[in-house]
Amino acid sequence: MIRPRTILTIFRKESLDMLRDRRTLTAMIGVPMVLYPALFVFGSQAAMMQQNKIESTPSRIAVVGKDAVFVSGWFSEDPQLSVAGARGPVSAEIQAVVVLPDNFRNDVESGRTAHAVVEYDAAEPASYEASRRVVDAMDKQFEQLLKARLDGAGLPETFADPIEVETKNVAPPAKATGAMLGMMLPLIMIVMVGVGAFYPAIDLTAGEKERGTFETLLSTPTLSTEILAGKFLTVFCIAMITGLTNLGSMVATFAFQLSQMGGKLAEYEISFPLRNVALIFAALVPLAFLISAVMMSIAVLARSFREAQTLLTPVLILMIFPAALAAIPGTSLTTATQFLPIANFSLLFKDLMTEHISTASIAAVLISTTLYALLALAFAARVFQREEVVLSVENGLPVTLRRSMYRPRALPTPGTSVFILVLCLLLFFYVGTWLQTTYGLAGVALSQWFLFLAPAVFILWYVRVDLRSAFSLRPPTPLLVIAAVLLGIGWAIINLHLSVLQQRVFPFPESLAEEITKMLRLDEASIFLLIGVLAFSPAICEELLFRGAVMSGLRKLLPAWALFLCVGLAFGAAHMSVHKLGLTTLSGVLLTYIAWRTGSIFPGMIAHVLVNATSVLIDRKYMPASILKITDPALGADQGFPIWILAIAFAFFVCAILIIERTARSRP
Amino acid sequence: MDSFETRRSGPLIRAESLRKEFQGPGGTPIVAVAAASFHVEAGEIFGLLGPNGAGKTTLLRMLATIITPTSGRCWIAGSAADEAPHAARKHVGFMSGNTRLYGRLTPREMLRYFGRLYEMKDDAIALRTGEMAESLDMTDFLDRRCDTLSTGQTQKVSIARVLLHDPDVLILDEPTLGLDIMSRSTILSFIRAAKTRHHSIIFSTHDMGDAELLCDRLGIIHDGEMLAVATTRELLAQSDASNLHDAFLQLVHGHVTA
Numbered sequence: 008m009i010r011p012r013t014i015l016t017i018f019r020k021e022s023l024d025m026l027r028d029r030r031t032l033t034a035m036i037g038v039p040m041v042l043y044p045a046l047f048v049f050g051s052q053a054a055m056m057q058q059n060k061i062e063s064t065p066s067r068i069a070v071v072g073k074d075a076v077f078v079s080g081w082f083s084e085d086p087q088l089s090v091a092g093a094r095g096p097v098s099a100e101i102q103a104v105v106v107l108p109d110n111f112r113n114d115v116e117s118g119r120t121a122h123a124v125v126e127y128d129a130a131e132p133a134s135y136e137a138s139r140r141v142v143d144a145m146d147k148q149f150e151q152l153l154k155a156r157l158d159g160a161g162l163p164e165t166f167a168d169p170i171e172v173e174t175k176n177v178a179p180p181a182k183a184t185g186a187m188l189g190m191m192l193p194l195i196m197i198v199m200v201g202v203g204a205f206y207p208a209i210d211l212t213a214g215e216k217e218r219g220t221f222e223t224l225l226s227t228p229t230l231s232t233e234i235l236a237g238k239f240l241t242v243f244c245i246a247m248i249t250g251l252t253n254l255g256s257m258v259a260t261f262a263f264q265l266s267q268m269g270g271k272l273a274e275y276e277i278s279f280p281l282r283n284v285a286l287i288f289a290a291l292v293p294l295a296f297l298i299s300a301v302m303m304s305i306a307v308l309a310r311s312f313r314e315a316q317t318l319l320t321p322v323l324i325l326m327i328f329p330a331a332l333a334a335i336p337g338t339s340l341t342t343a344t345q346f347l348p349i350a351n352f353s354l355l356f357k358d359l360m361t362e363h364i365s366t367a368s369i370a371a372v373l374i375s376t377t378l379y380a381l382l383a384l385a386f387a388a389r390v391f392q393r394e395e396v397v398l399s400v401e402n403g404l405p406v407t408l409r410r411s412m413y414r415p416r417a418l419p420t421p422g423t424s425v426f427i428l429v430l431c432l433l434l435f436f437y438v439g440t441w442l443q444t445t446y447g448l449a450g451v452a453l454s455q456w457f458l459f460l461a462p463a464v465f466i467l468w469y470v471r472v473d474l475r476s477a478f479s480l481r482p483p484t485p486l487l488v489i490a491a492v493l494l495g496i497g498w499a500i501i502n503l504h505l506s507v508l509q510q511r512v513f514p515f516p517e518s519l520a521e522e523i524t525k526m527l528r529l530d531e532a533s534i535f536l537l538i539g540v541l542a543f544s545p546a547i548c549e550e551l552l553f554r555g556a557v558m559s560g561l562r563k564l565l566p567a568w569a570l571f572l573c574v575g576l577a578f579g580a581a582h583m584s585v586h587k588l589g590l591t592t593l594s595g596v597l598l599t600y601i602a603w604r605t606g607s608i609f610p611g612m613i614a615h616v617l618v619n620a621t622s623v624l625i626d627r628k629y630m631p632a633s634i635l636k637i638t639d640p641a642l643g644a645d646q647g648f649p650i651w652i653l654a655i656a657f658a659f660f661v662c663a664i665l666i667i668e669r670t671a672r673s674r675p
Numbered sequence: 676m677d678s679f680e681t682r683r684s685g686p687l688i689r690a691e692s693l694r695k696e697f698q699g700p701g702g703t704p705i706v707a708v709a710a711a712s713f714h715v716e717a718g719e720i721f722g723l724l725g726p727n728g729a730g731k732t733t734l735l736r737m738l739a740t741i742i743t744p745t746s747g748r749c750w751i752a753g754s755a756a757d758e759a760p761h762a763a764r765k766h767v768g769f770m771s772g773n774t775r776l777y778g779r780l781t782p783r784e785m786l787r788y789f790g791r792l793y794e795m796k797d798d799a800i801a802l803r804t805g806e807m808a809e810s811l812d813m814t815d816f817l818d819r820r821c822d823t824l825s826t827g828q829t830q831k832v833s834i835a836r837v838l839l840h841d842p843d844v845l846i847l848d849e850p851t852l853g854l855d856i857m858s859r860s861t862i863l864s865f866i867r868a869a870k871t872r873h874h875s876i877i878f879s880t881h882d883m884g885d886a887e888l889l890c891d892r893l894g895i896i897h898d899g900e901m902l903a904v905a906t907t908r909e910l911l912a913q914s915d916a917s918n919l920h921d922a923f924l925q926l927v928h929g930h931v932t933a
Contacts, residue, residue, distance in 0.1 A: 016791040027779040219774040226769035227792040
């Protein structure tokens with residue numbers, strides 16, 4: 008029976024503890040109170056002072072060319088411009104140089120277009136200002152010369168302006184300002200809520216483990232659920248307060264800035280009714296709830312403060328992507344985006360700033376975020392009930408980087424696995440993209456072997472992890488090999504069929520497909536090379552990375568379903584395609600299950616080769632086109648495989664799973 | 676420390692075939708404690724001796740109901756730990772040598788926190804805190820932050836925390852680990868005093884001197900196996916050794932070579 012009184016006791020103690028901590032106070036109150044005023048007020052004042060200084064300082068320019076004297080007089084009307092005797096180049100003394108061709112005066116006087124070049128240094132504000140003054144002065148001459156030419160020809164002034172186009176912003180000022188704020192504020196708010204939850208989530212879980220006080224707490228007559236609830240409430244409240252102090256400080260700073268602008272205030276008027284403030288607050292509650300629950304459930308997995316930081320930093324960075332969706336012009340809350348965690352809050356915030364949105368959409372955001380939050384909290388509660396997680400206190404990451412200081416171990420720590428994953432994905436994204444665009448198919452192979460496999464092997468070797476157990480290099484039984492082949496063929500067909508179905512609702516752009524074919528020079532490669540690079544190579548390297556280095560470190564911490572999902576998602580994300588994300592994640596989940604259940608990397612590798620090879624053979628039209636009824640002319644839509652092939656594939660798939668389950672149960 | 680004094684008698688700790696397995700690499704089970712059976716009477720000090728990794732901490736954590744045994748049962752002051760862990764915990768005071776205090780709280784705040792978790796009333800907590808502050812000489816630093824306290828002062832706060840709810844059973848995991856002479860003497864006095872108040876005390880240690888000096892009976896544990904449960908005199912009689920140190924080594928080596 009959960010006792011609210013005990014939860015309140017833990018909450019009060021944890022809050023008191025955190026409120027006495029300098030780091031928490033700095034993130035919660037210090038940063039928002041100091042940062043925004045410092046950034047906005049002092050930053051803009053410094054910029055204004057600099058601007059004023061530049062505007063009040065006269066510019067010295069030089070005019071180069073035989074018609075220099077003819078032109079110099081044009082600049083005398085502007086008191087801020089003085090023509091120096093020097094001939095350039097642009098320097099601290101001469102801020103801009105006007106270069107005239109030999110026939111400049113002749114062109115001007117004979118009614119032709121005279122060309123002049125104004126040289127300036129864009130990196131120097133004073134030089135930029137000088138060039139602006141020169142162009143202004145020459146524009147005035149342009150007007151006078153044009154008028155004189157038109158008068159001479161007996162033409163009206165409007166002759167040179169056959170069409171006058173004017174753009175007019177019809178958005179009310181409140182909407183324009185709201186749109187600007189709507190793009191910026193949600194991102195800052197979400198990141199700040201994350202930053203607010205970050206430190207308390209670590210301190211109250213991994214920190215308490217490291218201090219050894221968790222054990223003492225567990226020996227008291229309290230339930231683990233009560234401990235979790237008390238700690239969670241603390242993290243949630245601090246995250247909320249951090250979010251609100253940030254919002255408050257931003258609004259106050261912005262209002263102060265506007266008040267400083269005096270007469271221009273009306274132009275930037277913000278209409279932000281109380282209803283919207285209440286709605287944002289209402290959405291902030293489940294959002295802070297979700298972020299706190301996710302951070303706590305991950306932090307408690309860590310064995311030390313340092314390891315928790317390693318695990319949570321990528322989470323904080325990953326949060327930025329959905330949060331930044333609102334900053335992309337044109338995005339708004341849709342049927343699909345209203346269910347995307349974090350992104351839905353960001354878009355709701357943005358839409359509320361600019362327009363009225365339906366109650367159904369608001370409800371969808373609030374309800375879905377609450378559900379995700381409850382799911383994350385349920386996960387945290389499960390983790391909290393696992394004694395080996397709550398009591399493990401061994402340091403995950405060593406303090407030193409010397410290899411001799413690492414203790415030999417069978418499996419990597421979760422921190423090491425996450426580090427390998429993040430490093431490989433970053434390398435693949437930056438270096439891999441360059442390799443593939445430069446070297447085509449060879450670049451694909453190079454990225455697989457040198458950006459996925461090599462770093463993983465090197466890091467595991469360096470931290471003295473037994474490669475055989477980390478990579479699950481256990482030979483499979485002949486029955487498992489048969490199961491892997493059946494599963495590979497079965498899943499290859501089901502997967503292709505699903506991709507054809509997906510094509511109907513979320514089509515892969517044809518231009519992109521053509522570009523990839525061209526970039527990788529697929530048309531020039533032999534089928535053996537294609538199978539080697541696109542089937543065998545990824546099957547080996549990706550399996551060893553994801554189902555070896557990454558899975559082995561996380562398997563002790565996560566329950567099976569969470570492990571499948573996390574490794575599957577990482578595998579999906581590594582394919583770096585929004586269109587392929589769903590299906591590659593599904594394949595990743597399946598391959599993770601195989602490796603986990605069989606205890607060997609090889610069955611997954613075999614299945615992976617078969618799935619990729621089938622895809623290559625069909626894509627390159629080495630398989631009879633009639634098998635996959637692509638683009639039925641009668642329907643104008645893709646059809647996928649005939650039902651009898653699908654039935655066989657499904658039977659293969661089920662047989663394979665049954666064999667794997669049976670073999671796993673009989674394994675000693 | 677008399678306001679909460681309770682009359683205690685009979686075996687307050689009883690363990691029957693306690694076993695704990697953990698999941699090792701590759702899913703293979705690791706037996707941390709094989710089958711430990713023993714009891715500790717009221718007013719008895721029971722020492723748990725064993726090398727590093729023998730299973731002492733796991734056994735004590737099972738008794739304190741911090742972790743659940745894989746099989747076997749234990750009773751604390753008559754409450755079965757598996758059926759009524761909540762009731763069992765109310766009778767336990769648990770302390771580990773590795774445990775630190777909440778650095779940002781004062782000893783008074785910390786005692787209030789634990790008192791409330793043990794469902795004590797605020798006025799009872801205040802009364803008990805005052806009594807312990809006096810008897811443990813803590814008055815001077817009762818309102819100072821714990822992270823400013825010396826090792827000896829920290830130990831005193833830990834003892835006060837353990838005794839706050841007047842538990843029948845004291846479970847102490849290597850309480851003298853890494854302590855200087857003064858702090859160590861504070862802990863040893865506390866254990867002796869607890870014995871006179873008829874608490875059942877079980878504590879693990881590496882130190883043969885401490886064990887010989889304090890314990891009424893000893894349990895020798897190695898590789899998760901409880902090799903012997905006997906008084907020091909019985910242990911010496913069973914082996915040919917002249918002191919506890921040699922008797923312990925004989926038992927452990929005999930087990931290794933067997």
